[in-house]
Amino acid sequence: MSVNYLSNQNFSYETAFIFNKLIFVISPYISYALLFFAFAFPTKINRFSRKYLVFLLIPVLVSNVLTFFNLVIKDITFIPGGGTGVIFGMGIVFFGAQFVTYLLWSIALLVKKYLRSSGAEKVRLQYLLAGVVILTVVGTVTNFIVPLLFNNFVMSNIGPILSFFVFAFTAYAIVQHELFDIKVIATQILTVLICLVLFAKVMVSQSGVELMVNALILGIVVIFGIFLVRSVVKEVDQRRELERLTKKLKETDTMKNEFISVAAHELRAPLTAVKGYTSMIIEGDTGPISDKAKEFLQDTLVSTARMIRLVNNMLDVGRIEEGRIIYQEGFCNVSEIVKQAFGEFKLEAEHKNIEYKIDIPDGVHASVYVDKDRLHEVVVNFLSNALKYTDAGSVMVKMTNPSLDRVKVEVIDTGRGITSKEQKKLFRKFYRVKSNIGKTIGSGLGLYISKLLIEKFGGEIGVVSQAGRGSNFWFVLPRRENDGSLDERTDGEKGN
Amino acid sequence: MEKKETEKTLILVVEDDPLLVKMYRTKFASEGFSVLSADDGVKGLKLALEKEPKAIVLDIMMPKLSGIDMLQRLRADERGKNIVVVVLSNLSSEEESKRARDLGVKEYLLKANYTPKEVVDKVKQYLK
Numbered sequence: 001m002s003v004n005y006l007s008n009q010n011f012s013y014e015t016a017f018i019f020n021k022l023i024f025v026i027s028p029y030i031s032y033a034l035l036f037f038a039f040a041f042p043t044k045i046n047r048f049s050r051k052y053l054v055f056l057l058i059p060v061l062v063s064n065v066l067t068f069f070n071l072v073i074k075d076i077t078f079i080p081g082g083g084t085g086v087i088f089g090m091g092i093v094f095f096g097a098q099f100v101t102y103l104l105w106s107i108a109l110l111v112k113k114y115l116r117s118s119g120a121e122k123v124r125l126q127y128l129l130a131g132v133v134i135l136t137v138v139g140t141v142t143n144f145i146v147p148l149l150f151n152n153f154v155m156s157n158i159g160p161i162l163s164f165f166v167f168a169f170t171a172y173a174i175v176q177h178e179l180f181d182i183k184v185i186a187t188q189i190l191t192v193l194i195c196l197v198l199f200a201k202v203m204v205s206q207s208g209v210e211l212m213v214n215a216l217i218l219g220i221v222v223i224f225g226i227f228l229v230r231s232v233v234k235e236v237d238q239r240r241e242l243e244r245l246t247k248k249l250k251e252t253d254t255m256k257n258e259f260i261s262v263a264a265h266e267l268r269a270p271l272t273a274v275k276g277y278t279s280m281i282i283e284g285d286t287g288p289i290s291d292k293a294k295e296f297l298q299d300t301l302v303s304t305a306r307m308i309r310l311v312n313n314m315l316d317v318g319r320i321e322e323g324r325i326i327y328q329e330g331f332c333n334v335s336e337i338v339k340q341a342f343g344e345f346k347l348e349a350e351h352k353n354i355e356y357k358i359d360i361p362d363g364v365h366a367s368v369y370v371d372k373d374r375l376h377e378v379v380v381n382f383l384s385n386a387l388k389y390t391d392a393g394s395v396m397v398k399m400t401n402p403s404l405d406r407v408k409v410e411v412i413d414t415g416r417g418i419t420s421k422e423q424k425k426l427f428r429k430f431y432r433v434k435s436n437i438g439k440t441i442g443s444g445l446g447l448y449i450s451k452l453l454i455e456k457f458g459g460e461i462g463v464v465s466q467a468g469r470g471s472n473f474w475f476v477l478p479r480r481e482n483d484g485s486l487d488e489r490t491d492g493e494k495g496n
Numbered sequence: 497m498e499k500k501e502t503e504k505t506l507i508l509v510v511e512d513d514p515l516l517v518k519m520y521r522t523k524f525a526s527e528g529f530s531v532l533s534a535d536d537g538v539k540g541l542k543l544a545l546e547k548e549p550k551a552i553v554l555d556i557m558m559p560k561l562s563g564i565d566m567l568q569r570l571r572a573d574e575r576g577k578n579i580v581v582v583v584l585s586n587l588s589s590e591e592e593s594k595r596a597r598d599l600g601v602k603e604y605l606l607k608a609n610y611t612p613k614e615v616v617d618k619v620k621q622y623l624k
Contacts, residue, residue, distance in 0.1 A: 261587075265557070268586035268608040269513060276519045279611035285526055308608045319590075326590040 013076070016084050020076050024067045024095060028060040031102035034132065038109035041128075059098045066091035088148070096144060103136050131170055187232045191225035257318055264315040271311070275304045295351070302348045309384065312377075313445040317429070320452045327371040327456070331482045334375070334407050335366040335399055341379040342397050348387050355394035365401050369480035370457040378453055378461075381446040382411040382473045390415035393470070405479050414470040423463055427451040450475070504530035505623060508549040510540035510566065511584070512558045516607075520553060523612035527620075537561025545575050551619050555607075556585035556592055564592055567599045580622045584615060 035056065039049045066072050071091030076084050110132065114125040198218040205211035278300050281289060289297075319325045342358045349356035360366075368375075379397075386395045393414025400408045418426065425431045430444035454461040454475045465471035507529045509520045517533050524531045532547060534540035538560045544552060552570075556563035563583060570576035583596050583604045593604045602622045605615070 261589075265586050268606075269516075272586065272608045273513075273515045273519065275608065276516070276523075276612045279613060280519070280523060283613055285522060311608070312606075324590065326594060 016078075017076050020073060020084060020086055021067055021070075024072050025064050028063045028095070028098055028102075031099045031106070032057065032060050034106040035102045035109075038106040038113075041110075041113070056102075059094075063091075063095050063098050066094060086147075092148075100140070100144075107132060107136060128170060184229070184232055184236055187229050191221075191229055195222055195225060260315060260318065264311050267311050268308070271304055271308050275301065275308065278304065298347050299351065302351070305344075306384070309380065309446070313449055317445050317449055320449060320456075325374075327374065329369060329371050329457075331367055331369055331480060332372040332375075333366045334368050334409060334477065335360050335364065337372055337376050338379055338397055338399060338409055341376055341383055344380065345383045345387055349395060352387060352391070354387075354390055354392060355396075357394060357396040358398075359396060360399045364399050364407075365404070365479050366399065366407055367479060367481050368407060368457070368477045370477065374453050375457070375477075378450040378475065379409065379411075381450045382409075385446065385473070386411050386413040386415065386471070389413065390470075401479075402476060406476050407479055408474060408476045410472055410474040412470065412472045417467045417469045417471055418463065418465040419467045423465060426463060427461065504528060505551075506530045506532065506547060506549040507619065508540065508544055508547070508552045509533040510535075510537065510544075510552060510558070510563065511555040512536060513555075519612055520615065523616055524553075524619075527616045529616075535559075537563060537566035541566045541569055544570055544579065545573055548575055549579065550623055551580040551582065553615065553619065554581055554583050554601075556583060556587050556596075564595050564599070567596065567601065571599050580619070582615070582619055582622070584610070 036053055039053060063072070069091075071089045072095045073086040073092070074089040075087040077087065079085050107129070110125060110129050114122065114129055117125055195218065198214065198221055202211060202214040202218055205214050278297050280286065282294055282297050282301070316325070338360065339358070342356075346356065383395070383397070390413040395411065395413045398410045398412060400410075402408050427447050427450075429448045431448070451461050454477070457477055459475055459477040461473075461475040463471055463473050505528075507524050509517060509524070509531060511517045511520065511533065512535050514535070517535065521531045521533055532543055532549060534543050536559045540552075540554070540558075541561065543549075544566075554563045554567065558566075561569075563585065567581060567583075570579065570581075581599075581601045583593075583601050584607045585592070585604070586607045596604050603618055605618065610618075
């Protein structure tokens with residue numbers, strides 16, 4: 001644009017001729033730059049295209065040579081009232097062919113990419129294409145058709161201003177639709193501006209020494225500028241890569257959750273049948289069975305229940321962690337939940353031949369505000385662990401009020417106990433206590449889920465234990481009465 | 497004395513797993529209910545509207561018409577507005593559970609957590 005402006009000033013014939021020639025020297029590079037861009041956008045250019053683009057520089061250089069030997073423009077004329085016109089030579093055919101070919105090629109490439117793109121990228125290409133097409137159409141009319149057919153150069157002088165179309169559409173796409181990273185563009189513009197100022201300073205240097213100093217400063221700034229732009233580009237690339245990986249990770253996570261959900265559902269179906277039919281045989285739906293058969297079937301039920309708990313835990317852990325579970329919270333009596341869970345393990349305790357006791361004193365305050373099914377899960381996890389790790393002695397469930405506003409549930413066993421070192425890790429995800437028989441058992445999820453749930457209900461959870469001396473797993477929940485008072489008492493239960 | 501077939505409370509079991517249909521049918525029958533069953537939502541809805549059972553034990557993941565969709569259509573019909581529905585599913589989705597509760601389901605039970613006897617007891621509790 002500036003060369004175009006200069007070419008129209010009232011310079012001497014020689015100067016005006018040089019500036020006019022300069023327009024024709026620069027123009028092929030504009031078309032080449034557009035083609036380069038069309039190849040490179042929106043992904044990075046590949047090695048094949050790079051070699052190809054070096055090859056495509058040849059016609060541009062040929063065009064320059066033709067201009068240099070006055071074959072593109074033969075002469076210039078001064079238009080009355082200001083401005084200059086040109087007299088074309090035969091070389092204009094090659095010049096025009098190269099320029100138009102590259103321009104159309106660029107548009108074809110961008111259209112192809114536009115058709116193949118989708119989403120935000122399509123929108124970006126849309127704006128870019130709009131700018132390029134308008135520039136091409138109007139530019140061809142003002143710079144070629146009118147001057148060649150009507151020998152009128154007035155319009156050609158306003159031609160370069162049309163590049164504002166591309167500028168405007170591109171700027172809009174950058175700002176509104178993230179065409180390029182604005183950080184990179186800003187760094188590049190700033191670097192170029194500083195270099196231009198320093199270049200001007202070099203040009204107006206008064207002495208040789210000043211020229212050398214200014215040139216040195218310019219050189220240093222150019223080098224640092226390149227490093228700066230590169231580092232910003234690298235940072236932007238890394239950020240994009242991170243965004244891509246995050247997206248991929250989220251997709252994988254969704255797939256994992258779907259898989260677990262389907263797997264758990266498919267595992268539950270046969271377990272439902274095994275549990276259901278076994279319970280029906282025990283209940284006498286198929287007629288009387290021997291005590292021995294009943295005992296074996298009860299053992300089957302215990303194992304099935306364990307398997308169901310495992311599947312439930314595997315399915316629940318992710319949902320609890322991610323807060324995807326909707327809790328059916330309400331006022332409920334902890335003692336009812338404890339009694340029910342206690343009842344579910346009576347048979348297992350009997351089979352292991354250990355003492356199994358419950359101690360809920362009369363008048364204990366037991367109303368809490370929780371999801372009763374989830375709290376039931378916690379008590380079941382405690383009891384299941386206690387029975388699993390206790391081979392002799394007793395397992396006892398106890399309820400107390402450590403203070404007026406709290407309810408405590410303890411499951412005390414005489415099992416193998418846990419070292420203080422292991423106690424610290426016990427409530428972590430997938431942590432399993434190493435058993436003294438040389439193998440670890442359990443999924444390592446039960447206590448972790450229990451901790452998440454109790455904390456969700458505003459309580460605390462913990463363990464008191466000593467290796468070889470049994471364990472006391474406990475949780476405390478805040479008391480919450482339906483009417484806001486803290487007077488409600490519950491019926492106690494003591495027994496085996 | 498055993499009740500006559502016409503005096504028995506009619507229960508509809510909508511479930512696509514034949515093993516589980518047999519199981520629930522047997523248990524409900526032995527507990528003194530008259531039982532109908534359907535293996536998909538379309539058949540389930542047709543039976544529910546024609547026979548108007550006292551209670552429906554409904555699965556969620558089923559071919560043709562899911563339990564939730566069937567429930568929605570059931571509630572849209574005058575004949576199905578007040579039937580007691582207990583959902584019995586192995587899919588513990590919060591979203592489905594909420595939709596079911598919004599459609600007036602008494603309970604949304606995780607199938608594997610309940611024995612047939614416990615399911616019968618739940619239904620009895622709501623028929624009182």
